[in-house]
Amino acid sequence: MSNVIIEVNQLTKKFKSTLAVRQADFKIYKGEIFGLIGQNGAGKSTLLKMIGGLVYPSTGKIHLFNSEMNANHPYYERMGLLIENAGLYPQYSAYDNLKFVAMSYGLKDHLKHINELLELVGLSRTNKTKVKNYSMGMKQRLGIAIALMGSPDVLILDEPINGLDPQGISDIRNLILDLNSKGITIIISSHILEELSKVATKYAIIHKGEIIEIHSKEELLLKCEDRIEVEVSDVKMATPILEEHLNIGNYKVMNDHTVCIYDSHIENYRIVNALVENGISVHSIMKHKQSLEQYFLERTESVVTAHG
Amino acid sequence: MWLQPMVNLFKMDFRRFISNKMMYVLLMVFSAFQIFGIFMINQYEEPTEHGGLLTSAMNESQFIQSMLAQTPSWVMIYIAVFTVYFYMSEYNSGFYKNYITLSRARINSVLSKILIQGVFTLFIFVVFILSDLIGRTIFFEQATIGDIGYFVKLLIGQIVLHWSFSIMILCITIIMRNIIASIVISIALVLNVFGMVLGVLESLITDLNLTSYLLVNTITNRTIDFNNLGDFIHVFSVAIIVMLVFSLIALNYKIREDLR
Ligand SMILES: Nc1ncnc2c1ncn2[C@@H]1O[C@H](COP(=O)(O)OP(=O)(O)OP(=O)(O)O)[C@@H](O)[C@H]1O
Ligand SMILES: [Mg+2]
Numbered sequence: 001m002s003n004v005i006i007e008v009n010q011l012t013k014k015f016k017s018t019l020a021v022r023q024a025d026f027k028i029y030k031g032e033i034f035g036l037i038g039q040n041g042a043g044k045s046t047l048l049k050m051i052g053g054l055v056y057p058s059t060g061k062i063h064l065f066n067s068e069m070n071a072n073h074p075y076y077e078r079m080g081l082l083i084e085n086a087g088l089y090p091q092y093s094a095y096d097n098l099k100f101v102a103m104s105y106g107l108k109d110h111l112k113h114i115n116e117l118l119e120l121v122g123l124s125r126t127n128k129t130k131v132k133n134y135s136m137g138m139k140q141r142l143g144i145a146i147a148l149m150g151s152p153d154v155l156i157l158d159e160p161i162n163g164l165d166p167q168g169i170s171d172i173r174n175l176i177l178d179l180n181s182k183g184i185t186i187i188i189s190s191h192i193l194e195e196l197s198k199v200a201t202k203y204a205i206i207h208k209g210e211i212i213e214i215h216s217k218e219e220l221l222l223k224c225e226d227r228i229e230v231e232v233s234d235v236k237m238a239t240p241i242l243e244e245h246l247n248i249g250n251y252k253v254m255n256d257h258t259v260c261i262y263d264s265h266i267e268n269y270r271i272v273n274a275l276v277e278n279g280i281s282v283h284s285i286m287k288h289k290q291s292l293e294q295y296f297l298e299r300t301e302s303v304v305t306a307h308g
Numbered sequence: 309m310w311l312q313p314m315v316n317l318f319k320m321d322f323r324r325f326i327s328n329k330m331m332y333v334l335l336m337v338f339s340a341f342q343i344f345g346i347f348m349i350n351q352y353e354e355p356t357e358h359g360g361l362l363t364s365a366m367n368e369s370q371f372i373q374s375m376l377a378q379t380p381s382w383v384m385i386y387i388a389v390f391t392v393y394f395y396m397s398e399y400n401s402g403f404y405k406n407y408i409t410l411s412r413a414r415i416n417s418v419l420s421k422i423l424i425q426g427v428f429t430l431f432i433f434v435v436f437i438l439s440d441l442i443g444r445t446i447f448f449e450q451a452t453i454g455d456i457g458y459f460v461k462l463l464i465g466q467i468v469l470h471w472s473f474s475i476m477i478l479c480i481t482i483i484m485r486n487i488i489a490s491i492v493i494s495i496a497l498v499l500n501v502f503g504m505v506l507g508v509l510e511s512l513i514t515d516l517n518l519t520s521y522l523l524v525n526t527i528t529n530r531t532i533d534f535n536n537l538g539d540f541i542h543v544f545s546v547a548i549i550v551m552l553v554f555s556l557i558a559l560n561y562k563i564r565e566d567l568r
Contacts, residue, residue, distance in 0.1 A: 049566075052408075053409060054408060054566070054567040077411055079409045081408075081409060083405060087402030087405040087406050089324070089397070089401050092327075099323075101407065103319050103323060104316055104406070106316035
């Protein structure tokens, strides 16, 4: 399809003894916000570095804009990168750092473009401060401004909210949504799924170098669907009643007193009535939503055990 | 034009070059030591028994050649320090990540650094000569240049040799990616450790003086006569071969390098 912007096939990166990324396969479509989620050391940065042309794959292929990539391909120019820490000269100001980048791009109208970018990330008032005196969050914002230099079509942001305060996180989130609405395709990594869920339209979970799941936003929300937690006097007596009277098959006994029902369509009162009518006392009943974070932890844990 | 991206990177590097305090500090310290060195020569100079030429009586060409032939040669040390500093400050800050997506950025960034090395070599020679002239005027009470034609040939030859030396250091720094290691290797090169070892080995095997074609041996060779065509060709062929070889190694390494 023509609106595939990035496609990776069997992408693998091996550093001496570590397999940082293993046979990654996915496509990113125009206009997506592709969220890459994984724990520390999962291989997020390495994967993004390969896509951004900083690191060469050991095996596998990358296609950008439907063209196979090799070193120094001009299509890389249509990308803006913020990978790991922003690359900044500490002894120069934010303005100077942006100016260097603008010069490397050969931009004619420096001043206007730089001031717009500083405005966009909220650094206008501190543009003369040396970067060594910047806070972590300010450096991160400057890194985003630099990534936007030259108006890229694709933005790669590796943990962009690292070190940002809540206001900063919300600013950057709005900025990302805003850029996306202007047609920029964005790849963003994080180790917090909750945070990604506020922006991403697609999610890839990477664990120990492997992409273990890819979901659209809708699919992910379905996966995290509601469950009903019922606390009763005796679980062993309660479960047959659930099955026979209410036709519930999808449940899980958590302990002697608690059972979880993964069928949110059943009204609470029907469960209570059925149990009470059959002589079981109900201590509590609660509708729960599984948090995204829990979901993520379960995925990565189950993989840990599966791999021994 | 295909050259434009390289020119853009060079402009960027040049801006950092001239707005960089370290560069001025190096040149000022170098100049101060140069003048102080002349003061010391003036204090402790004694006529040699063989009636050799007194340093205080030399013209500028002879004086430069004798300074460059010292071990260690301070000009080479300053060039090495600057080279390592200028490359590693970009590498360690990760600033290259901001332009690496540009077309042929890896190649162009090395070419641009090579040009910056040339500019710095030019700068340090200007400071070198000005300091010598000032120091000699004050302490030797003479600052004759001698034959201008010879002086210009000597300068061109030595600048090209030192530029090629700086490209060799740049190449080593790109590969080592470590300030301390690069400086240590540079100092070993300036002290001509390798040249001396090879020279001893060579003298055991053959009478050919091939080691005289080593870069540092060529730079420190007092007997080179820039008016002599053979010597002039010797100087330029050494410089150009060193430049080409180390530029190609550096480019080749940079193109394949996995960046952090
Ligand atoms: N240049 C390198 N040399 C050797 N090993 C490396 C290199 N870069 C990364 N690795 C290894 O590859 C693995 C993945 O690292 P990577 O930085 O991609 O993880 P990450 O998901 O970005 O982690 P984090 O959340 O901490 O940023 C790690 O085990 C790391 O040690
Ligand atoms: Mg990372």
